[in-house]
Amino acid sequence: MALRSLEIGIVGCGIAGQAAARFLADAGHVVTLLERFEQPHAVGAGLLLQPTGLSVLRALGIEQDALAAGARIDGLVGENQWGIRVIDLAYGDLHPATFGLGIRRSALFDLLHRRVLVSGVRLVTGVEIVDVEREGARAVALDRKAGRHGPFDLLVVADGSHSALRQRVFPRSRAPLYPWGCMWTTVPDTQAFGAVRLLRQRFAGTSNMMGILPVAPHRVTLFWSLPTAELEADRPLDLEAMRRDALSLWPDAAPIVERAVAAGDFSRATYRHVSLPRWAEGPVLFIGDAAHGTSPQLGQGANLGLLDAHALGRSLAEAGDLAQAMDLFAQRRGPPNRFYGTASHLLTPFFQSHHDLLAIPRDLVLPRACQIAPLRRRLTGVLAGLRRGWRSADSLDADGRYRL
Ligand SMILES: Cc1cc2nc3c(=O)[nH]c(=O)nc-3n(C[C@H](O)[C@H](O)[C@H](O)COP(=O)(O)OP(=O)(O)OC[C@H]3O[C@@H](n4cnc5c(N)ncnc54)[C@H](O)[C@@H]3O)c2cc1C
Structure with a gap:
C-alpha cells in the first residue's frame, strides 16, 4: 500500500529541494517549499551533470531543455604544469552514447x-528555517522570526552543505569545512573550449x-x-x-582568464565534508x-541530490508507512552517498x-x-556516478543511459 496525500514540508529551494517538491507533488502529496531568499535563485557558476543526474531530469520532463541550454561533455x-596528461577519461568507454552535460547553475x-x-x-x-520541533509524530519548522510552518507528516531538509538544521536534529553530525575552496565564474568561450567537449x-x-x-x-565556467x-x-x-598564477599555469587559456579577471564577477565557494549518523x-x-x-x-553533488529526490518519491510510493519509506530511502541512497562522500x-x-x-x-x-582499459573504465564509472560502493556499481541500459 502506497503512502498518499501526506503533508510534506521541504526546506531549501535548491536543486535537491525543487526536484523533490516536483516528484512529491506529482505523486499527490501536499507540498510546502520553504526558502530563505525572498527571490529564490541559483548561487555560483556552472556544474557537470552526470548520466545519473540527466536521467532524473528526464523523469522530471526537463532533460531536452537542459540539453539545449547546456554543453555536451564527453570526458x-x-x-599538470608540464603538460603531462594525469587524468584522461571518456564517457564513451562505458557506452558510445553516454555523455555528461555542463550547465549553468542558473539555467x-x-x-x-x-x-x-x-x-x-x-x-x-x-x-530562514533555524529549528525543528516535534508535534507528536509530525514536525514543525521554525523560522528566524519565530514563525511556525507545519506541522508536516514529513519534513525534508535540503538546505545545502552549510545546513543550519543538521546540528539541531543530529547534534553528533560532523561537517568540517575543507581548508580549500574555489572562486568561479562564467565567461564567453573565446577559445572554442566547447568544441572539444571536455571538462579540462x-x-x-x-x-x-x-x-x-x-x-x-x-x-x-572557470x-x-x-x-x-x-x-x-x-x-x-x-x-x-590569480591572473598571474593562472596565466603561467595555462597560457592557452589567457583570453578566458583575462576576460574573467576584467569582469571580476567571481562567486566564492567553500565545501564541507558532511557525515550524518543516518538520513x-x-x-x-x-x-x-x-x-x-x-x-x-x-x-557528483547535484547528481546525488537529484537521485535522492527521485528515490524519496519512489520510496513513499512503495511503502506502507513513513518508517518503512525512510528505510527504503536509506537502502537506496545510503551506499552510493557514502561511497561518493568517502571517495x-x-x-x-x-x-x-x-x-x-x-x-x-x-x-x-x-x-x-x-x-589500463579496465581501470580506466572503472574510473569513468566513478565519474559517471555509477558506483554504489567500492565493490558494486549500477550499469547503463542498452542505450547508454542510467536507469533509475
Ligand atoms: C565550486 C563548486 C562546483 C561544483 N561542481 C559540481 C559539479 O560539477 N557537479 C555536481 O553534481 N555538483 C557540483 N557541485 C555541488 C553542487 O553544487 C551541490 O551538490 C548542489 O548544489 C547541492 O544541492 P542542494 O539542493 O542539496 O543544496 P543547494 O543547491 O545549496 O540549495 C540549498 C537551498 O537551501 C536554501 N537554504 C539554505 N539554508 C536555508 C534555511 N536555513 N532556510 C531556508 N532555506 C535555506 C538555499 O538558499 C538554497 O536555495 C559543485 C559545488 C561547488 C561549490
Whole structure:
C-alpha cells in the first residue's frame, strides 16, 4: 500500500529541494517549499551533470531543455604544469552514447523552478528555517522570526552543505569545512573550449588548480582553487595574483582568464565534508548536500541530490508507512552517498591541499591507471556516478543511459 496525500514540508529551494517538491507533488502529496531568499535563485557558476543526474531530469520532463541550454561533455582531461596528461577519461568507454552535460547553475535552477511553479507546490519565500520541533509524530519548522510552518507528516531538509538544521536534529553530525575552496565564474568561450567537449583541468602540485567547463553554447565556467582563508566574505579576492598564477599555469587559456579577471564577477565557494549518523530522525529526512555534502572534485553533488529526490518519491510510493519509506530511502541512497562522500574526501587532498608532495603519487599513478582499459573504465564509472560502493556499481541500459 502506497503512502498518499501526506503533508510534506521541504526546506531549501535548491536543486535537491525543487526536484523533490516536483516528484512529491506529482505523486499527490501536499507540498510546502520553504526558502530563505525572498527571490529564490541559483548561487555560483556552472556544474557537470552526470548520466545519473540527466536521467532524473528526464523523469522530471526537463532533460531536452537542459540539453539545449547546456554543453555536451564527453570526458575529463587533467594535465599538470608540464603538460603531462594525469587524468584522461571518456564517457564513451562505458557506452558510445553516454555523455555528461555542463550547465549553468542558473539555467538548471530555472528549469527546475518552472516545474515547481506549475506543480501545485506552495512556495513560501523569505523564511530562514533555524529549528525543528516535534508535534507528536509530525514536525514543525521554525523560522528566524519565530514563525511556525507545519506541522508536516514529513519534513525534508535540503538546505545545502552549510545546513543550519543538521546540528539541531543530529547534534553528533560532523561537517568540517575543507581548508580549500574555489572562486568561479562564467565567461564567453573565446577559445572554442566547447568544441572539444571536455571538462579540462590544469594543476601544479596541489596548491594550484584551475578548471574550464563548457556550460552553454559559447560559454565556459572557470574554477580557480584557493585556500578557504582567502575566500572569507569580508576579504577582497586577489584577482591580480590569480591572473598571474593562472596565466603561467595555462597560457592557452589567457583570453578566458583575462576576460574573467576584467569582469571580476567571481562567486566564492567553500565545501564541507558532511557525515550524518543516518538520513532520517522520525519525520525529518535530510537529502542533498545537507545530508552528504562533499568537495566537488568528483562532480557528483547535484547528481546525488537529484537521485535522492527521485528515490524519496519512489520510496513513499512503495511503502506502507513513513518508517518503512525512510528505510527504503536509506537502502537506496545510503551506499552510493557514502561511497561518493568517502571517495571525494580521500581524493580531494591530491588536488586541493597544502601537501604538494601528494602531487607526486597522483602524477605517477593516475596516468598509468588511465592507460589500463579496465581501470580506466572503472574510473569513468566513478565519474559517471555509477558506483554504489567500492565493490558494486549500477550499469547503463542498452542505450547508454542510467536507469533509475
Ligand atoms: C565550486 C563548486 C562546483 C561544483 N561542481 C559540481 C559539479 O560539477 N557537479 C555536481 O553534481 N555538483 C557540483 N557541485 C555541488 C553542487 O553544487 C551541490 O551538490 C548542489 O548544489 C547541492 O544541492 P542542494 O539542493 O542539496 O543544496 P543547494 O543547491 O545549496 O540549495 C540549498 C537551498 O537551501 C536554501 N537554504 C539554505 N539554508 C536555508 C534555511 N536555513 N532556510 C531556508 N532555506 C535555506 C538555499 O538558499 C538554497 O536555495 C559543485 C559545488 C561547488 C561549490
